[in-house]
Amino acid sequence: MSATGHETAQHAVQLGLPELPAEPYPAEVRERLDPDAAAIVARYPQSRSALLPLLHLVQSEEGFVSRTGIRYCAEQLGLTTAEVTAVATFYTMYRRRPAGEYHVGVCTNTLCAVLGGDQIFAELQQHLGIGNNETTEDGSVSLEHIECNAACDYAPVVMVNWEFFDNQDPASAKQLVDDLRAGAEVTPTRGAKLCSFKETARILAGFPDGRPGAVDESGAGGAPSMAGLRLAHGETLPGTGPAKVVAPRQQESAEEPSETEGDEA
Amino acid sequence: MTATHPEKLLAPVLSATWGEEKPWTLATYRAHDGYKGLHEALRMNPDDVIALVKDAGLRGRGGAGFPTGMKWQFIPQGDGKPHYLVVNADESEPGTCKDIPLLFANPHSLIEGMIIASWAIRCSHAFIYLRGETVPVLRRLHAAVQEAYDAGYLGQNVLGSGFDLDITVHAGAGAYICGEETALLDSLEGRRGQPRLRPPFPAVAGLYACPTVVNNVESIASVPAILHRGKDWFRSMGSEKSPGFTLYSLSGHVTNPGQYEAPLGVTLRQLLDISGGVREGHRLKFWTPGGSSTPMFTDQHLDVPLDYEGVGAAGSMLGTKALQVFDETTCVVRAVTRWTEFYAHESCGKCTPCREGTYWLVQLLRGIEAGEGVPGDLEKLQDIADNINGKSFCALGDGAASPIFSSLQFFRDEYEQHLRERRCPFDPSASTVWAGTRGRRNAAGKDRSPEDDPPGDRGRDGRNGDFDQSENGVMA
Numbered sequence: 001m002s003a004t005g006h007e008t009a010q011h012a013v014q015l016g017l018p019e020l021p022a023e024p025y026p027a028e029v030r031e032r033l034d035p036d037a038a039a040i041v042a043r044y045p046q047s048r049s050a051l052l053p054l055l056h057l058v059q060s061e062e063g064f065v066s067r068t069g070i071r072y073c074a075e076q077l078g079l080t081t082a083e084v085t086a087v088a089t090f091y092t093m094y095r096r097r098p099a100g101e102y103h104v105g106v107c108t109n110t111l112c113a114v115l116g117g118d119q120i121f122a123e124l125q126q127h128l129g130i131g132n133n134e135t136t137e138d139g140s141v142s143l144e145h146i147e148c149n150a151a152c153d154y155a156p157v158v159m160v161n162w163e164f165f166d167n168q169d170p171a172s173a174k175q176l177v178d179d180l181r182a183g184a185e186v187t188p189t190r191g192a193k194l195c196s197f198k199e200t201a202r203i204l205a206g207f208p209d210g211r212p213g214a215v216d217e218s219g220a221g222g223a224p225s226m227a228g229l230r231l232a233h234g235e236t237l238p239g240t241g242p243a244k245v246v247a248p249r250q251q252e253s254a255e256e257p258s259e260t261e262g263d264e265a
Numbered sequence: 266m267t268a269t270h271p272e273k274l275l276a277p278v279l280s281a282t283w284g285e286e287k288p289w290t291l292a293t294y295r296a297h298d299g300y301k302g303l304h305e306a307l308r309m310n311p312d313d314v315i316a317l318v319k320d321a322g323l324r325g326r327g328g329a330g331f332p333t334g335m336k337w338q339f340i341p342q343g344d345g346k347p348h349y350l351v352v353n354a355d356e357s358e359p360g361t362c363k364d365i366p367l368l369f370a371n372p373h374s375l376i377e378g379m380i381i382a383s384w385a386i387r388c389s390h391a392f393i394y395l396r397g398e399t400v401p402v403l404r405r406l407h408a409a410v411q412e413a414y415d416a417g418y419l420g421q422n423v424l425g426s427g428f429d430l431d432i433t434v435h436a437g438a439g440a441y442i443c444g445e446e447t448a449l450l451d452s453l454e455g456r457r458g459q460p461r462l463r464p465p466f467p468a469v470a471g472l473y474a475c476p477t478v479v480n481n482v483e484s485i486a487s488v489p490a491i492l493h494r495g496k497d498w499f500r501s502m503g504s505e506k507s508p509g510f511t512l513y514s515l516s517g518h519v520t521n522p523g524q525y526e527a528p529l530g531v532t533l534r535q536l537l538d539i540s541g542g543v544r545e546g547h548r549l550k551f552w553t554p555g556g557s558s559t560p561m562f563t564d565q566h567l568d569v570p571l572d573y574e575g576v577g578a579a580g581s582m583l584g585t586k587a588l589q590v591f592d593e594t595t596c597v598v599r600a601v602t603r604w605t606e607f608y609a610h611e612s613c614g615k616c617t618p619c620r621e622g623t624y625w626l627v628q629l630l631r632g633i634e635a636g637e638g639v640p641g642d643l644e645k646l647q648d649i650a651d652n653i654n655g656k657s658f659c660a661l662g663d664g665a666a667s668p669i670f671s672s673l674q675f676f677r678d679e680y681e682q683h684l685r686e687r688r689c690p691f692d693p694s695a696s697t698v699w700a701g702t703r704g705r706r707n708a709a710g711k712d713r714s715p716e717d718d719p720p721g722d723r724g725r726d727g728r729n730g731d732f733d734q735s736e737n738g739v740m741a
Contacts, residue, residue, distance in 0.1 A: 005672070044433065048451055048455035049435075051347070051456055052435070052455060054454065077455070091437070093398065094439075108603070110359060113603055114591065114595050114693075115697055116526070147610070149399070150586065152516035153366075153514055153516045153524065154522075191404075203400055204436045206435070215407075216287060220283050220370040221283060221369055221370050227523025227529070228513075229277050229524075230284075231272075231540065232271060232276070232277050232526075238521065239545070247541060
């Protein structure tokens, strides 16, 4: 293959010497990470099981999985960096470039896409001036189209730092990213008040969210989660009563207040 | 109107407490008979617990429908090896959205079920493999497991029984394939999530090559109620071969998407009847009974009983009971293309038919959807799908072939229309949620072409009669 194909890539082709080994973390970072890494390894009968959470841990340090992070994981588990790299590159949540402080994922799998996810994703790209898997210049927001996130009854779905923003439309999604960039407090429909991408990665590494009340935020689920239960209790849903006139999604917020307290967050 | 009373049709068990005050807490769970099933189990011999779950007829809720008690029974006892229970909470099948809301609202049902299952199979370390992209659920699982430790349900000497159990919550990192049980085990061992050759089955050589049970969240969460209320109660719901209750997840172009917990064997028509039907002014075009990997159905299948046998006999699979409903504004080629892109993206690369086949399916489908298809493409699609189905290493390949086969079976004319007109005849904006208001105006008589002239319908033989039938309930 000629070099022309590579010229558009971010880094020019390096001929000659292979890449030098990554630098280790500075001593103070290692001192901070070591107890966490030991706690992770202790959760498992065999140490290698700790690799996925360790990768989340190094991602919580840098906002992505760097070569240094890979080296750190390898050293903790007695693996080669090649072995760790093979794993890190298999899973989509491990980023190879820094995420924004808020990582926005728009579901564009079939159901969300058809219900409007494609349009949301297109308009967000235009609005933010970035493409898929890119980050805004100020580093505040990165954007990615994601696969089905198990929230189809709330479609179209947007995730920010893996918290649910249900029932989005282009206007609400643009407002959402504007708020994120402005540093305004943003509350998911299901989940806790947003923390940064790095802090989220730490929860994924298995360290519980220590913020008071975070577990209890946003109730047990929105209207779709409660739909069957309400019918079983003899209540009516929008559009199922005598007057079938309601377009449900638009009216949820207006109709909901008393029954599902978690819903209005 | 064949009025089915929702109160009679539905049977909330796992979802029964979701409307209560903080249902995710131990206090609320216990106030509604929580952990009574565990007390019952610990009074029993572990083998009797296995026998009870087997006799109750509980079948796996993750897609395959394998009897849960039998899976437990396969674990060799007295072999001197550690035994493991691994809960598959990697819910990622497109359309599937039951375990995540269940764990968000009621995580203790899973934890109690895990303790009972661990007692039964003599396991002292159990794992929850939760997909990583759902942090709100992870947060509640962390809290619930801690609560269970603090209350003496976990740790050393569970409730004075002499049995020890630890539960580790493990967050995945984004890979659909890890929902396949052997790929999940490799992933849990810190490797790339690629499926293993079977045999040996996990029951013999699973996690760390030790006997392992891998169960879906909903399967395990259904166990406490069986212990507490008995197998006869469980068998009073559903059918002989598919007893019990389950979560049906309705999504897409419906008036009220959401979770509907009911005895196995309800029909989509019944669920639409009670929930407000397809979104107003539109009609059902196609739907999946259990996620994108289950062959799609059409309005011919509204009365198929949604249990393992019923859906199987109609040519599909119950799968995860993810009822994704699409109306006449949806281009089936677009839908299938997107699903196929998903399978290509998620193919782990281990076996050639799946890795290469899904790639080429995507190339063909994108061409057809963009109006660049050529004669022979449909035969080629069918041929490639045929070379994936049953010939790939795991079920991901079969799943990728399902939407191809079933859409060609029911909507071949729509593919042909794409080829003939060299364009997609659908307006994607008509299928969005926010097209709803405009759609209603159209129904009231204004212009706009896409809804008024849905392509594909014309050529579908023998279908038009069904549209009238669908008035009673299926259409809002």
